[in-house]
Structure formats: structure tokens, C-alpha cells
Amino acid sequence: MKIVFAICSLLLCGIASAAEVRIVGVDKLSLPLYQDQLKPRLQYISARPATSWRADDAAFYLERLILRRGYSQVDVQWSISGNTIILKVNNGPRLFYGAVQSQTQTTLDNETLTNYFYQPIVEGELVGLKNAPYIKEYTQRGASNVENYLKSSGFWQAEVRVENEYVDIETGRIHVLLDIDQGGLHSLTRPRFTGISSTTEQEMIKEFSTLIGQPSTTENIVKINNDVSNYFRRTGYHFAEVNVTTEHHNSRTTLAFQIKQGKRYILRDVSASGHQDTQTRRILRFFKPMRNKVYDADAADKATNRLLNTGVFKKVVVTPVPHDDGFLDLDIELEEGKTVTTSAYIGTDSYEGLVLGVTYSDLNLSGKMWQFSSRAEYTGRGLLGEVGITEPFFAGEDISFNLRAFALQRSPDGYEKYELGSEASWTWQPTDNYSIRGYLGSSFVSTSSSSMTQEELGPNDYLNTRIGIIQSLDLRNDPILPNQGYNGELLTEFGSIIGDADTSYFKIDLNNSYRKKLLENTYLISRFDVGAIVPANSEKLPIDRRFFSGGTNSVRSFDERGLGPRSGSGDPLGGESYWVGSAELVREIRKPFHLALFYDLGQVYSDYEDLNFSSPSQAVGLSARIHLPIGPIRFEYGYNLNRKVKEPKGTFHFTIGASF
Template identity: 35%
Template sequence: MCLASSSLASFAADLRVEGLQSIKESEALDLLGDRLEHVKAKPPSPARASDAAFLLETLLKRQGFQTPDVKAEISGNTIRLVVNEGPRLSIGSVNVPGFEEEDQVRLSRLFKLPGQERVLRPGQEPPFRESDVPEGLKLVEADFRSRGYWQAEAKVEKRGVIPGTAEIAFVIRVDPGRLHHLGAPRFDGAPPELLESLRTKAAPHVGKVADTDLLTTLRGEIEGIFRATGYPLETFKMNRILESGVLTPRFIIKFGTRQRLGDIIVKGTVKTKVERITKRFEDLRGEWFNAEVFDKRLKKVLATGAFSSVRVENNTDESGMLDATLQIVEGKARGASAYGGFGSYEGAILGLKYHDRNLMGNLWNFSTGLEVSSRGILGDIRLSDPWLFDTDTYLGLRLFSVTRALEGYEKFETGVSAEFSRDDFGEYIDASIIFGSSIVNISEDGIPRDQLGETVYTHNYVRADVGYDRRDDPVSPTRGYHINALLEAGFIAADENSNYVRFDTNAGGYIPIGKKGQVNLGARMGMLFPSSGAAEFPIDLRLFTGGADTVRSYRFNELGPRTRSNDPLGGETYWVTNAEYVHALFGPIKGVGFVDAGHLIGIGNGFDFESPEIAAGLGIRIDLPVGPIRLEYGHNLTEDLGEPSGTWHFAIGTAF
């Protein structure tokens, strides 16, 4: 049997392509790909040779050959495909008169797109095929519809072969028609009790430009109302009615029996305590099934990191009672990792970490780690419960010990903290409160003892933090804004007891400019109200500024008053503003130009906007999933005697 197989294999057909001038034989064979496996798998025959010739001729037409002719010949065990190419055309310049240059470039690329998908090598113009013309025109019209011109029409006004070339030049005439605005939607088939909610949800969009982003948002919001009220959708379509510059969305709706949530059944767990999952949905049982809330809580279960996947199987009875079965696959909860990095202030950073994301099957997250940098050593132990007492309150406990070599002094601190937070204050609001206590020991390393403040003390504090975030991406934002505020009160137990109140706020806005540009604006301010003066208040609790995230003509924390040893002294109030323009260069690489301004006022000197420090500079950024890598130089525009003329910064993450 093996011999017979070998014999048949020896008669399998070989394939050759001859007569090609414009493309290589290897490229032609690549085009054919596995389409001819049935031809090459058996000995040559006239029928198989004819199939091969037809396929190659069809593919050559797709490559812009207008009248290719392929003849098949059989020579022994070889099928020879002899090609007479004929003229080959490609799409050259595409002019769309009446629009800005940037728009013309975009529309030209859209028109060429159907042929661009068949380009064989970089730099080649797309091959011309007559059937690509109407497809390209439809893409141009779709671009206008996406921006609210729903009756746009595109047509070829002129075309012809450019003399001395094999390229066809096109002139495309586009009539955008009227810009459409959104009218009040119609809800055909919707339950009467939901009509008011549907109209209220749509009302803020009515009158706006009816582009595709707006329609997609509206569709999602309308569908969300049904998902949140227990109505399963059997039919959900959105048609468009165009009249006199108004686009009226018409929703065609058919729904099933309204559902209530019944039992939550968990399957597949080995280590995890089932009740830790089921109690997350307990308050939803018996209520109209809110798929939005259900999915949100399910995502939080996945976010613990204890599971590799969760699949939901719903079973609804005739009365509308829905039982949800969660098919869970537990992931690898325990693991160890090592990491490294570099910063212009920290220098080299190396760390080791061990974690267990499902401690004792309770979905508690435990971790311990050690981090070493040129500035010191940090060791900490963390334990967090995402649902304290089966509520929506997060608890994070931390025990840490750190030694740091700072400018002019060294610090050793050991402490504990407890963080409580909730994320049900609103979709874009995060809030937390932290209680902490630590023992601090400061030793002088250049700064005179009388300017360090208390050097051995116990620090007890409570800190409240709230943020409102409307950025499209918190790691690498391209649009939106955020605002954060922090209020902290502390008690210092030392030779001279004291207390303080601290307030910080910061904000950032991100504005896209064209297709490649972006303007970022930032501002921050901090105020410290200590009960003691500079001689008693610990230097490490004072306010500092300067560095890669504030005024970039200074090194980290080195802007402001100085000690007699010319080290940073810190202060009690500061302000910083930033403006930068970011422009995409190529791939993930971007260039940036920026201007920063700020001021730090010493303890006891109040608050003012006089004599700001101003920096201007340039930099390069590389976008990565962890955030942009930044290399920037800030030049000091307000340089005084003893101040730096400028500073290089290397950092990861946005500047503000």
C-alpha cells in the first residue's frame, strides 16, 4: 500500500508559469496559493490544466491586466501556463475638487482602497479593475454619510490614462447634499410604559449633527434601556427617514416576555467559595432583569484575576423567570514575577513580586514584593478584599517599610494603611478614603539639622480622594478631561506635637487637532496648613514640585526654596500649569512641544502667582500598552543664578 502511494505521488503534477513580464513567476504562484491543490495533487489532465489557466487569468485581471490570455500546455508531468499579459493599468492620481487638501488625500485613499488590498509589494499603485470604481465611489459617499451628509453622491467626472504611463487618473465630483441633523426618533413596537424613558434618553441628541458616531451612541443607549428593564429583544432595527435636512431614526422593536432574575447557579469552581460569587447578585434576584448591571458585576468578578473565563447560560421559563448559570474556569491564581525599569530620578529599578489572587478561596488578593532602586529599598505586603462584608466596598490593607536617599537627607519609614473605596457614586466618579500610621526616622545628609524639622516622629493621617474622569483612555488619552481633588489631615507625634491639613487638586484636558495632532492642557495646585513653622514641620511632609510631571526645566522636586546646603527645602503652597502639542510622526512615535509654568512658596509665605518659573521644550514619545515612554528636554526660560539651564527627563506615563 505504501508503494502504491509513492507511485501515485510521483505522478503528481508540477506547475510552471511562463511569459510574465510585469510580475514574477513566484508572485503569480503565490496568487494562486492553495486554489490549485486539486490540480497539483494528481497527474496532469486537460481538464485540470484548463482549470489552472482559468484561475490564473481571473487573478491577473484582479491585478490590473485588462485582457490577459492564458494557454495551458501539458509537457510530461508539468502543466505549463503560457501567459500573454496584454496591457496592465493601475490607479494613479485621484483629484476631488472643491475640498481641502487633507480631505482630498483621505477621499483619494478611500477610492483606491478596493484595489489597494491587491497590491503585491510596497510602493505599488493599486491595480485598476473596472468593478472597483463603483465600490470606491460608495466608500467616498460613506465617508460623507459618516459626517452627517446622508444624501451625498459621488461620480467619476473625468478619467484617462496619464501619457507615458500605465496609470489612470481620476477626477471625482462629490455633491455632499444637505447636512442632516437628528430628529425626534420613532419607536415602533415599543412597550407603552417605556416610551417616556426612551424619548427622555434620546432628547439630548435631537438637533445635533446626525453623524454615524451619534447614531451608534443613540442606538446603544436605546438598546440599553431594554436591557436594563427586563425586556428581551427579538427584533431591534434602526432605519433612517431623510427629509429636508432632518434624519429621523425609526426603531422597529419586537420584544419577548419581560424577565425577572431567578437563581444564580455557579459551576466549574474548585477552590473558590461559591457564595462569594452568588452574593454579588443576591439583591438583583426577583427584580426585573437588568442585563446592564448584571454584566457590570460579572466583569468585576472577572477583574479579580482568579478566573480565566466566565460563560453565562440563561434559561427562562414561561412566566419570564430567568435563571443564570455561570460556567466558570478558574485561572492560575498564584504566581511570581520580576520587573525592571528606569527613571531619570529613580535610576534603575528592579523588583520581585509574589501574588495570590484567590487567597483561601475568598477572592482576596494577596501580594508581597521587594523593589530596589538607586534611591533605596521598598518592601510591602498587601491584602485586598474587593467586596468587604459582601458589599460594594473595597478594602485594601498595606504593611510597608521603605528606606530612601533624598536630596540632602535620608528617610526610613515603616507603616500600615487601610483604604476604603466604592465605585457606585457614578459612572465616571472614583472616591476613596485612607487611614494610615507610620513611624519615620530622618537623618541629615547635607541639609542642616535645623532646617529638617522633626526627624523622629509618628505620622497618623486620614486622606480622602475623589476623581471625575471623562478621558477616552486613562493610560494614553486622546480626548476628554479629568479632575481630581485630595484632602488630607494629619497628626505628628514628636518632641513638639503638631498637626496639618493639606489640599491638592489637578485637572487635565485633551483636545484632538486634525488627524495627527493633539493639544493637552493641565493645571494643579496644592496648599498645606501646618500648625508649626518650618523649624518643626518635617521636611518629607512639605510640598515639592519640579520634574517630568510638573515644570520640566527642573529635576524632580527641585523647584522652589533652597536650604543653606542648596538642597530643596519644600514649601506650603504651589501651582503648576502645562500646555503641550503632540503630533504623530510615524507608527507609535510622536513628537511633543511643551510650555510649563509653576511656583512653590515656602512655609509661612502665603500664596501668590508672582515670579513663576517657566520651561519650554521638546520631546519624543513612544506609545505602548503600559503608557507612553517619554524622553523630553525642558529649557529654563526664567533662569536665575544657581538654577539649571534645563533638564532631560525619561519617564513612563502621561505628564498630567
């Protein structure tokens, strides 16, 4: 009983002796912030009796916190009343960083100078340029960051010192004056090599000869270093050791390489482990072209990436295993991922209306890495069903082969359409940005209309056979939410129409867009598309093989497909040629919300020979966008600037996806 009483007494004493920390002298908005941020620091202090040294620690922590909010003259005094630590705060004036200038002439423009000076505090304290609090230590850090930037730009003798800081009492901002001794711009000389033959040196210098004599920026130095390392990786010296030192002297930069070349290896065997469902020979074929050749590590990396891009594996680890006889084996350790997926989706669109769909896919059909996909979709405009199968490594080459079959029913304005078809296509991507796709397709089409004449509609029932090539060049910084770079696509197609009327045609369609960043949160998009279809007999060209324009990705003052010639009943007829141009100014308001001003112009022509760029339809409008991982959700209104009879004043659009 005495033991229990003693324990309870100790616990009660511990509770009673816990100190309270009270902060006075700060505004009501700042108090909860300080209490929350100090909580981890004060847990030890507030769990024990109030003492002078604990009070001094609490005052120190609070003072450091307030200093980091821009109160450079803050004073925190402590006192103890009973078991309460009282922290009395005298904030003093709150100061922010202001203008940053150089008292000497440099190559830095004011925006670059300001951005690099502010970078340490913006990243270190998670604040913006306009509200960066004045914290004394960041003044020197900012100056050092400017100096490092100059050195990385090739001015390796640059020195940056803080000359002065002065207060603007009215604005509460500290302006900083820097003394910048930029020095001369260094250029790259021919590197020095030890440990390799003169022949190897000559071959290697060809890799970066264009950089010799260029400014010795960090980017150029790193590129030369990478080129040297990659040379040995590519030529079989996978385990070569490359060390480099950088020498700056008299506005010249020399890279001195010390190299232990080691053995040159030939790839002999490739083995795979860790997989269960996938056929081994299907895995090894990605590396087969490398066997019995000088080992090329870059080629091995590309083969590994192609294997990962099939989606069958979530992990691929390639380990080179060298042997004393000059041969090398590759051990491939794999971990298969989930390859079968079923999904459903629902959406809406200002033209399609309600969209419902289900999909089923298997990325590893029969363990052969064949990619099977199927989809069934309903929209307010019709039905679609399709199945496809893709071989990602066709005939042992880096070419994907796809077979696709589809059936659809569509109800565009003015007519009904049924189509049943199939297509074979081959896609080759020789570079990361350029791809070429060849296709051969055939489909049976049936159209009907209760409002159009037979002449307006064209043939009702026919077989369309076509062969074509699509070339794509994508230099954008992001395929889903890009804000920089060029994207272009060129389609050329030959086809025939056999049925109610027979004809043949040649089709060409060119799409271009370019994005340019103007300011931190602002960029410009421009676009120009043009196309023409040249039939042997225009009267025998079916309506659904013509070009249509207008809508969310065209001239946005019109409904979808609403631009151009009309039938006697007022329905869109399409045409044999078209063009459209657009410009957009996009600004991020606050992630993920964006606003865009746009200007569109273009036209559709009944005859391909009528294609010209005079008297286009024009639109101006506003777009509100929400940028999501699946793409932007767009709410847009386009106003018709040169409205003609029976044309709309403007049109509202809602859709998902980039404008072009």
C-alpha cells in the same frame, strides 16, 4: 518486477511533464514579488504538462495581480515552448489615485471627502492614502462609500456618481470628479409603537426625548433602538422581542417599532457552578441586591463584570432561566483562572538608578476573593517592602476596601529617611470614569542629614496621622497609551505631626491633563498642576511632607526634585506650595516610535502664601519615545530657558510611563 518498473515509469513521466512557468518583461524588484504571490495559484498549473488553457489561466492570474498594483493598461501574452509556459508582460504606465473633488457644493470638507473615497482601497489593498494604486473597480466603490457616509450622517436621499476621471501625465495620478446630490438633512420624528400600552410608550420616550427633532444619523437611530431594547431589559421584560423599520420621507425619519413584550420577571434564586476553590456565598453576594426584585439585565451585566474584574475567574457565563409563574433564576457557570503569581523585575531610571524587585500575589486568598499582594524593591535611592489585602465587595456594596502596611528607607538628595506605616482605604467607582478614594493612615518617620541644618530639615522623629480623599476623573481613550481626553485628580488631606515638634496641616493637590488629536498621527498634550500645604506652624513641618518639583514629570530642565528653594549646602528643600504647566506636541514617526516637543514652566515656594504665577522657571526640550504595552519608554532632554545662578543648563531624563 514489471509492476515496480511501471510505477517508476509513471512517476518519472509525471516529473518530466511538470510545466515551468517563466515571467518576462518585468523589473528585477517586482519579479520575486509576482512569483511569491502567484505561487498558490500556479501550484496546480506547474504540476502538470503545459497546455494552452493552463497558459491562459496563468496569464489571467498574473494580469489581475499587476492590475492591482496600478498598471491599468497591462497586457500579458502567453506562449509555450516545449514544456515551458512563457508569460510576456507589457506593464504600461503605472497610475495612482490623486485628488478627489465634487463638482457640486456639499457639506463635506475636502479631507473628509478624500478619506471616505479612499477608505475601500486603503482597507481592501492595505495601502496608504499617498500611494493608493489606480484600480478601476475602486472608483465606484469609493463613490458608494461617500454616499453611504452621507446617508449615515442624515442625508438619506444622497446620491453620488462618478462624473469623470482624468490623468495627470506628469504625476501619473488619476484625479476623480464626483457628482454629489446631497439632498436635505433628515430629522427624527416621534417613533411609532405597536404592541405596548400608551403608558409604557410615554415612559420609554423619556429615555430618548432629547433626540426627537435631531438629525437622523445612524448613530442617533442606533441609540434610540438601544434605548428601547434596554428599557425592556431593565424593567423585567428580558425576553421581549423588539423589531424596528426605518421610514425616510420628506426630510423626516420615523422609526416604527413592533414589540412583543412578553412576561415581566422577578429574580428569585441565583446558583453558581464550575468553581472549586472559591466560596459559593462569596460569588452570590455580587448578585444578592438583585434578588426578589424586577429582573434588571443591565444590573446583572454590571455584577458579572465586577466578578470578572476580581481576576479570580477567566470565564463567567450568566444564563437567565424563566418560569411560568413569573419568576426567573440565574445560573452562573464559572471557570477559575490562575490566581497566585510570583514575579521579578529589573529596570533603570535617571533618578532612581538600578531598580530590582520581586512580587507575590494571590487574588483568591482562602477562597474568599481577598486580593493579597506583597512587594520588595531595591533602587539606587533606597528599599521598600509592603503587603496589602483588598476586599473587592466591602460590606455587600460596590466598594473595595484595602489594608496596607509598608516599610521604606530612602535617600533623597541631602537627607536620609526611614518610615514604617499602615493605611486603610475605601474606593468607590460610581461610573466608568469617576472614582473616589478615602483613606486613613499613620506612619512613624525618622529623618537625618549631615549637610542640612535642623531648621532646614525640620523635625527628625515624628508620628504622622492623616485622613484624606482622592477624587479622579479619567476620560482618556486609553489608561496606558492615551492620545485623547481629559484626566484629573484632586487630593484633600488633613494631618497631624506629633514628635520632636507638633503641628497640624491641611493639604490640597490638583492635577489636570488634556489630550487633543490634531492630525492622524499628531496630538497635543496640556497639563496644569497646583498644590499647597497649610501647616499650623511652618517651622514644624518635616521636609518629607513638603512639595518637591522638577524632573521627568515636571520642569524637565531640572533633576528630579531639583526645582525651588535650596539649603545652604545646595540640596533641595521643597516648599509649601507649587505649580507646574506643560504643553507637548507628539507625533508618531513609525510605530512604536514617537517624537515630542515640550515646553514646561513652574515653581516651588517656601511658604504657601507666596504662591503666584509670575517669574516661573521655564524649559523647552525634545523627547523620543517608544510606545510599548507597559507604557512609553521616554528619552528626554530639557533645556533651561531662564537659567539662574547654580541652576543646570539642561538635564537628560530616562524613564518609563506617560509624562502626565
